[in-house]
Amino acid sequence: MATVHNPLYSPEQLSAKDRKRLDALLKQIDLESDRFLGYPCTRDFDYSALYPFLNYPLNNVGDPYVDSTFRLNTHDIEREVLEMFRQFTRAPKNNFWGYMTNGGTEGNMYGIYLARELHPNGVVYYSEDTHYSVAKILRLLHARNIMIRSQSNGELDYEDLRETLRIHRDAPPIIFANIGTTMKGAIDNIGEIKNILKDLAIPHYYIHADAALSGMILPFVETPQAFGFDAGIESISISGHKMIGSPIPCGVAIAKKNNVERIARSIEYIGTLDTTLSGSRNAVTPLFLWFALKTQGEAGFKKIIQRCLHMADRTIEMFADVGIEAWRNRNSITVVFPRPNKQVLKKWQIAVHRDVGHVITMPHVDEKHIAALIKDMKPR
DSSP: OOOOOSOSOOGGGSOHHHHHHHHHHHHHHHHHTTSOOSSOOOOOOOOGGGGGGGGSOOOOOSOTTSOOSOOSSOHHHHHHHHHHHHHHTTOOGGGOEEEEESSHHHHHHHHHHHHHHHOTTOEEEEETTSOHHHHHHHHHHTOEEEEEOBOTTSOBOHHHHHHHHHHTTTSOEEEEEEBSOTTTOOBOOHHHHHHHHHHTTOOOOEEEEEOTTGGGTGGGSSSOOOOSGGGTOSEEEEESIIIIIOSSOOEEEEEOHHHHTTTOEEEGGGTEEEOSSOSSOOSSHHHHHHHHHHHHHHHHHHHHHHHHHHHHHHHHHHHHHTTOOOBOOTTOOEEEEEOOOHHHHHHHTOEEETTEEEEEOOTTOOHHHHHHHHHHHSOO
């Protein structure tokens, strides 16, 4: 490893007061990380082998598949990660493109942006259980849109979709499909959506899939719901810091190459194509995902997912034992239950919406966490 001479910033330059502040912050974060049940981020990982890379100004600027004149990058590692996700999502090998994003929101923005560029007069259809960021994305892109009702389990209401599409048959539909909704882990039925489009004789459409968490669950279960490119989607967004785990938020956006080529622009001074939403991109997060995927492999993630699903079922049982009704959707690790009081919400960082809350049984969640949560929920 190269030695950094006379660094601009070093720990010795911090005052005793500032060092004490960092120590206190680390102690607080460590405490809170053991009471982290309501959000889908894996806590258990060790990337210390990658720390030397933090001594360099790495930047994955531009298209990961085109060489750049800026060579302090990890494009080759990024491409390996993307190839693994290509296999997970069953994207066509001869018509595949992707890049690593800073998270699910960017991946969803990319999918909607691509769809809007292909269908300028298109209308985006999304359910009321869709992640809050999508409404913001639609405003930013000035995309025409219509919200569709959801079923009680969080899944898209297909009858409402059918009737709404019928009324607006003149505009190409851009369907935003949830492959695991934020609050209930519901998975929209891609096959049913395509049947509706076929029944209504709508030839031109685009389906984007938001698979932030479930995109790293469904490839590893025995009977997954259809969600990939073989099911008929055009693009997909999957988070990296959720099921895989990363100290920095990240994700992947995957799309069909022939669609991406429609928006590509050549940028001379970086010597590459401008095909991504951001210019400078994180070059460290591809290392994290590469490291995790290489060390665990498909067999390892199957075991992790099975353990998480088992813990979800065990959580439902433990709630039932004290008279609290809880449930989950198929192939989901999101356990839904009645909204608890404010003290419980704050202590255990429980996500809530209206009258429900949820626990997400990520790899770091075990029975002792659920038992402690239930103890705090029981009437005293």
